[in-house]
Amino acid sequence: MQDSQLNTVNPFYLQRVVKLAEHSRIVTSDDVYAANGMKLLAKGTPISHEVQDRLIKHKLKKPLESSLSVADAIDPQYLVALAQDVLASQTKLQPILFFGNHGGQALEILQGLALNGPMRMVLTMLERSGNEELRQSVECALVALVLGIELGLAQERLQHLAIGSLLHDIGEMYINPEYLRGNNNLKPSEWRHVASHPLVSKMLMDEVGQFPPLVGQIVLEHHERLDGSGYPRRAAGDQLSLEGLIVGVADTVCAVFRCYGRPLARAEIAMRIVPGQFPPQVTQIVTLALRGATQPEPVATELPAVALMTEGMHRLLKQLAQVLIALDELQDEAQIKSYKPAQLVVQHAVQRVNLIQRAFSSTGLDSLPRAEALGALAANDSELQFEIIVVLEEIAWRLRELSRDLQLRVESMPEFVAPLFERLVLSLHMVRS
Numbered sequence: 039m040q041d042s043q044l045n046t047v048n049p050f051y052l053q054r055v056v057k058l059a060e061h062s063r064i065v066t067s068d069d070v071y072a073a074n075g076m077k078l079l080a081k082g083t084p085i086s087h088e089v090q091d092r093l094i095k096h097k098l099k100k101p102l103e104s105s106l107s108v109a110d111a112i113d114p115q116y117l118v119a120l121a122q123d124v125l126a127s128q129t130k131l132q133p134i135l136f137f138g139n140h141g142g143q144a145l146e147i148l149q150g151l152a153l154n155g156p157m158r159m160v161l162t163m164l165e166r167s168g169n170e171e172l173r174q175s176v177e178c179a180l181v182a183l184v185l186g187i188e189l190g191l192a193q194e195r196l197q198h199l200a201i202g203s204l205l206h207d208i209g210e211m212y213i214n215p216e217y218l219r220g221n222n223n224l225k226p227s228e229w230r231h232v233a234s235h236p237l238v239s240k241m242l243m244d245e246v247g248q249f250p251p252l253v254g255q256i257v258l259e260h261h262e263r264l265d266g267s268g269y270p271r272r273a274a275g276d277q278l279s280l281e282g283l284i285v286g287v288a289d290t291v292c293a294v295f296r297c298y299g300r301p302l303a304r305a306e307i308a309m310r311i312v313p314g315q316f317p318p319q320v321t322q323i324v325t326l327a328l329r330g331a332t333q334p335e336p337v338a339t340e341l342p343a344v345a346l347m348t349e350g351m352h353r354l355l356k357q358l359a360q361v362l363i364a365l366d367e368l369q370d371e372a373q374i375k376s377y378k379p380a381q382l383v384v385q386h387a388v389q390r391v392n393l394i395q396r397a398f399s400s401t402g403l404d405s406l407p408r409a410e411a412l413g414a415l416a417a418n419d420s421e422l423q424f425e426i427i428v429v430l431e432e433i434a435w436r437l438r439e440l441s442r443d444l445q446l447r448v449e450s451m452p453e454f455v456a457p458l459f460e461r462l463v464l465s466l467h468m469v470r471s
């Protein structure tokens with residue numbers, strides 16, 4: 039048996055299993071052995087709090103995930119029924135879900151998915167978590183399939199896309215749930231865990247789901263971006279699969295639609311301010327679908343006061359200025375110049391900040407009159423107010439992301455150079471209200 043990280047039982051995964059076992063019957067589908075050959079549980083043993091300790095203490099011969107089965111596990115028919123329910127509901131995603139009339143074909147693909155027992159168990163865990171996790175996965179799969187069908191992908195690739203989009207986040211089950219809640223102020227070590235979830239998803243797809251390699255690649259790449267700004271590998275361009283990027287788009291779109299406010303506008307803006315991150319032929323479909331939506335959206339009622347917004351814009355401009363100063367200083371620093379890895383990190387930061395600035399410019403907001411005059415302009419224009427709020431949030435989010443990324447890169451650098459990055463990291467991370 040090959041050695042795998044999965045041979046050590048992940049405590050967060052096991053916690054979820056035990057929680058599910060409180061309401062659904064879960065038993066071992068095989069004898070469970072420790073790596074040293076000792077038999078830990080016989081086939082048919084119900085999972086409960088009592089066996090939790092025994093499983094955590096030992097390294098196992100094969101992943102626990104492959105040795106469990108749950109009564110009434112989710113099957114493809116159930117997925118189809120859930121997908122039909124999503125399509126019939128008044129979800130804000132409708133303009134995308136119905137684009138090109140691909141719904142029927144998408145349902146057929148879900149219907150035909152080949153999922154083994156362990157994967158059906160995973161879906162069951164998502165379904166019974168009480169957080170609509172399975173419904174959200176199905177939404178993402180439907181969006182990804184509509185995009186894939188519209189792009190003319192062959193049947194087999196669509197099947198892989200369906201599995202990948204459905205299960206892309208299962209690695210999150212292996213992360214401390216507290217890190218996943220509010221992710222604004224994670225420490226680098228905590229962020230490292232969160233950022234590893236695509237790797238865990240891939241491992242599960244390969245070893246437990248036993249899917250073809252493309253499925254593993256898709257889930258591994260769902261947070262990667264064309265321009266190399268994603269994670270966990272910072273892969274770029276040709277290194278990435280189209281399917282992985284499609285899931286990235288679908289995931290982004292679904293996340294945007296779950297946010298408050300006017301989702302349609304929000305999605306359009308979010309897509310617009312990340313030029314270069316996704317293939318244009320994919321984002322174009324989203325834009326077309328949203329443009330085709332005829333229903334005017336009601337204007338969001340809870341806009342912050344104009345004064346607060348002006349202040350927010352003011353602070354963003356100030357923050358960007360500070361970031362540029364910090365970057366400038368770093369580029370001039372003799373120690374940085376003498377140490378190639380640090381130089382590369384600075385170059386990377388410069389590129390990312392340039393991209394963020396370009397994204398900001400592409401919204402046209404930075405060319406508006408000075409921040410002081412914005413208030414007067416926006417006072418009677420709720421469209422503009424809304425756009426400003428979204429852009430401020432998005433840019434702040436991207437700066438913070440870069441801050442975390444840099445912290446991880448700097449952590450492993452020698453003492454004589456690491457502290458030099460502090461000012462840049464701080465200026466990027468500035469928390470705004």
Ligand SMILES: [Fe+2]
Binds near residue numbers: 207
């Ligand atoms: Fe994810």
Ligand SMILES: [Fe+2]
Binds near residue numbers: 206207289
């Ligand atoms: Fe996701």
